[in-house]
Amino acid sequence: MAGYARLSNGFWQDKDILKLRRMNPSAALLYVMAISWCSDHASDGIIADDELLYVLNASDGDVADLVASGLLLRGSDEGCYMIRNYLKYQNSSRQIDESRERERVKKRRQREARQDIANVPDVSPKDDANVPDVSPKDDANVPDVSLGDIASVPDTSFNQEPRTKNQEDISSYPPTPHEADFDRLLDRIEGFYPPNRFDGKTSRTRMQLEIDWPRIAKAAGDDDPATFLEARARAYCEATEPRYVKTFGRFISGELYTRQWVRQPEETKPRASPRSLERPAKSRSQENLEANMARTWAYMTPAERAEYQRRHGGDDNAQQG
Numbered sequence: 001m002a003g004y005a006r007l008s009n010g011f012w013q014d015k016d017i018l019k020l021r022r023m024n025p026s027a028a029l030l031y032v033m034a035i036s037w038c039s040d041h042a043s044d045g046i047i048a049d050d051e052l053l054y055v056l057n058a059s060d061g062d063v064a065d066l067v068a069s070g071l072l073l074r075g076s077d078e079g080c081y082m083i084r085n086y087l088k089y090q091n092s093s094r095q096i097d098e099s100r101e102r103e104r105v106k107k108r109r110q111r112e113a114r115q116d117i118a119n120v121p122d123v124s125p126k127d128d129a130n131v132p133d134v135s136p137k138d139d140a141n142v143p144d145v146s147l148g149d150i151a152s153v154p155d156t157s158f159n160q161e162p163r164t165k166n167q168e169d170i171s172s173y174p175p176t177p178h179e180a181d182f183d184r185l186l187d188r189i190e191g192f193y194p195p196n197r198f199d200g201k202t203s204r205t206r207m208q209l210e211i212d213w214p215r216i217a218k219a220a221g222d223d224d225p226a227t228f229l230e231a232r233a234r235a236y237c238e239a240t241e242p243r244y245v246k247t248f249g250r251f252i253s254g255e256l257y258t259r260q261w262v263r264q265p266e267e268t269k270p271r272a273s274p275r276s277l278e279r280p281a282k283s284r285s286q287e288n289l290e291a292n293m294a295r296t297w298a299y300m301t302p303a304e305r306a307e308y309q310r311r312h313g314g315d316d317n318a319q320q321g
Contacts, residue, residue, distance in 0.1 A: 003096075005039035006089045007032075020069045027065040030058045031072070034083055035090070042093040045086025049079040106211065182206065185226045189233050194242045205249040212252055219258050228257075235261035 011017065021028040033056050038045050052058045063081075066072040073082045091099075186200045199205050213225065220228035237245055239261040251257065282290075297305065 003039060005035050007035075008089060016069050016071055020065065020071065024062065024065045026059070027062040027069075030056060030062045031066055031083075034072070035086070038083060038086060039090055042096050044093055045083040045090065046075060047081055047083070049081065052081070110211070181226065182209070185230065188230055189248065192234055192237055193248060194237065194245050197242075197245045197247050200248040202249070205247075205252065208249055208252050212255075215255065216252075216257060219255075232257040232259075232261065239263045 017028060017031070020031070030052070034047055034052065037043075037051060037056065038047055049063070052063055053060070063072070067074065067081070071084050073084055074080075075082050186206075189200060190198050193200075200209070216229055217225040233248070233251060236251065236256060236259075246254070246256070300308065
């Protein structure tokens, strides 16, 4: 069963890690690999010297530097080590076992619920012959129950425990589709879902889809759940920018299929104001030319300005620039 180890967001700036990486980068990498090994084997952070040397291919110097940094502690047993603060960030073996047991119980209940739906007997008209006929002639054998006896008759119509609001009655839901039906549904959704956001064919998302299928059927109401889910997923992708589309697994777990998704109208471009159409904007070279001419004009003597205006026909654009 696939699992994951955790690294805190502050791992990159931990002073012990930074010192170890500068002194011996191989030992720093060994620390991360040891965390992964302990998580994969549910060892609660305990790892033997043989695993470090012969499985993770560490050297004696790597182990010694890791112990000297305090990130790896010597265990009480000979040849064993313990990763510092392992259980502070990782799941213990007990938590992993309890999580797996809850998952097994959930799957077993789902299978039993589907079997109960499939085993409901079909009462056809041909079975009517086996139903006993109670004719009026038998009325004489029916005991007379007076009003006084009604109070002593036990009420067996509500012997079952009342269902709380958090318990869902899935007996009326359509059964979970077969594997082939799931494959066809996911193929259709994959056709329009953003490729880098579609994880519907991973084992984790497939399991999530099967677990949440009763909720999807409830949200679909009288519609076909598969058609309903496909339509809601398509509407969600069309109404959301591709970079903001969540993975299909989060689309299912977040129950985004319960919302009505509508594409927002595209914003119209602002129209140019009449004032901006009066004259074209100046180019950058024209603006630089006028700015330079204005600075030159400021340093001219009156005689030089008069001579310039005489040569250029009285043009004073430089002065105005």
